[in-house]
Amino acid sequence: SGTAVDPAVLETADDIASMEIRGAATIxxxxxxxxxxxxRHSSAETPxxxxxxxxxxAKTLYETRPTAVSLPNALRFVLRGMDGEIVPELRESTVARAETFxxxxxxxxxxxGEIGANRLRDGDVVLTHCHSTDALACIEAALEDGKSLEAIVKETRPRKQGHITARQLREWGVPVTLIVDNAARRYLDEADHVLVGADSIAADGSVINKIGTSGLAVNAxxxxxxxxxAAQTIKLHPDTMTGHTIEIENRDEDxxxxxxxRTDVAVDSADDGLTVENPAFDVTPPRHVDAIVTEHGQFPPESIVTLMRELFGETTGEPWEV
Ligand code: RUB
Known part of the structure; x- marks a missing residue:
C-alpha cells in the first residue's frame, strides 16, 4: 500500500517499546x-x-513510548528536511537530514560533556540514577581532563539500568559502589553531586526522568x-510552552x-484487590534542581524557557504534521 511501513522501521519500533533500545538520546x-x-527502502512512485x-x-515510531520528547523532536526535525519535487530528491534530502540529526x-x-565536566572537581564522588548517556558524557570529559572520580550507582528498579551505568564506569576505570535504590539517602552523605539525565524538560524547568529521580533530588x-x-536541548519539550503537560509512561506490571x-502476593488467581503500578518516570520540580547542563551552557532550571523559545519558537502539533 501507499503507506507501507518498512519492516526495519517496525523492528526499531518494537525494540524501543521493549526497551532493547532505550534512553532518550539513543531512542x-x-x-x-x-x-x-x-x-532508502521506499517503493513510492509519487512524491x-x-x-x-x-x-x-514517523507515527509508528512515535507511538512506542510517550515520555521522552527527544523522540518527537527527532521525527519532526527529520520530516522537516524532506524536500524535493521528485522521489529521488525527497529520498536524498530525507537521508541527509537524518544523518545531520x-x-x-x-x-x-x-x-x-565538556561543560558538565567543569562542575566536577578532582576527587569528587558522583551519585547516579538510571543510565544516561548525557550524564556519562560529563564524567567521561572530566576523566579526559585528568580528574579522578568515584561513583555511587543506584541499581534503578525495576529494569536495573544502574548496571549499564556501573559497567560503563568500570570500563573507564572509575571505582563504583553499587547500591539498591532504598540506600540512596544514606549514601548522599558521601556524594559531592547527584548527576542524572532527563527524558523531557518542561518550560517551568521541571525535569522528567526515571522514576525515583524526584525523591533523590528532594533528599539531596x-x-x-x-x-x-545533563540534558541536550533535544530533551526540551516545546509543547509545554503552550501549557501542555508531559505524559508519564506506565509500563507493564510484569x-x-x-x-x-504473582502467587507470592495474590490470594487467588483472580485477585481483584491487588493492583501493581509501574510508572517509568517522575517529575522533579525546578526548586530541587541546581543546574541543567546543555550543549549551550548550564542554566538554572527557571531560565530554561528562554532557551526553549530561542530554539523552538512556537512549535506545537504532532511531528508528522510538519
Ligand atoms: C532512561 C532515563 C534516562 C534518560 C536520559 O529511561 O530515564 O535518564 O532517558 O538518558 P528508560 P540519555 O531506561 O526507561 O528509557 O542521557 O541517554 O538520553
Missing amino acids: ADAAAAALATQA AAFRDQLRAA RSDLEQAQTNL RERGVPVMV EVLPPEE
Whole structure:
C-alpha cells in the first residue's frame, strides 16, 4: 500500500517499546536512523506517496513510548528536511537530514560533556540514577581532563539500568559502589553531586526522568548535595510552552511482579484487590534542581524557557504534521 511501513522501521519500533533500545538520546538516534531507512527502502512512485510513507513511519515510531520528547523532536526535525519535487530528491534530502540529526546529536553530547565536566572537581564522588548517556558524557570529559572520580550507582528498579551505568564506569576505570535504590539517602552523605539525565524538560524547568529521580533530588536538597541534570536541548519539550503537560509512561506490571512471583502476593488467581503500578518516570520540580547542563551552557532550571523559545519558537502539533 501507499503507506507501507518498512519492516526495519517496525523492528526499531518494537525494540524501543521493549526497551532493547532505550534512553532518550539513543531512542532519538534510532528513530532518525529508522526514517532514513524508510526513505532508502521506499517503493513510492509519487512524491505524495513518499511523504505518506515517511509520515506513517514517523507515527509508528512515535507511538512506542510517550515520555521522552527527544523522540518527537527527532521525527519532526527529520520530516522537516524532506524536500524535493521528485522521489529521488525527497529520498536524498530525507537521508541527509537524518544523518545531520545524528551527527548533531553526537556533537551536542560531546559539547554538553565538556561543560558538565567543569562542575566536577578532582576527587569528587558522583551519585547516579538510571543510565544516561548525557550524564556519562560529563564524567567521561572530566576523566579526559585528568580528574579522578568515584561513583555511587543506584541499581534503578525495576529494569536495573544502574548496571549499564556501573559497567560503563568500570570500563573507564572509575571505582563504583553499587547500591539498591532504598540506600540512596544514606549514601548522599558521601556524594559531592547527584548527576542524572532527563527524558523531557518542561518550560517551568521541571525535569522528567526515571522514576525515583524526584525523591533523590528532594533528599539531596535536604543534605545540601547539588543536583545536576545533563540534558541536550533535544530533551526540551516545546509543547509545554503552550501549557501542555508531559505524559508519564506506565509500563507493564510484569516488570515489577513477574508472573511466576504473582502467587507470592495474590490470594487467588483472580485477585481483584491487588493492583501493581509501574510508572517509568517522575517529575522533579525546578526548586530541587541546581543546574541543567546543555550543549549551550548550564542554566538554572527557571531560565530554561528562554532557551526553549530561542530554539523552538512556537512549535506545537504532532511531528508528522510538519
Ligand atoms: C532512561 C532515563 C534516562 C534518560 C536520559 O529511561 O530515564 O535518564 O532517558 O538518558 P528508560 P540519555 O531506561 O526507561 O528509557 O542521557 O541517554 O538520553
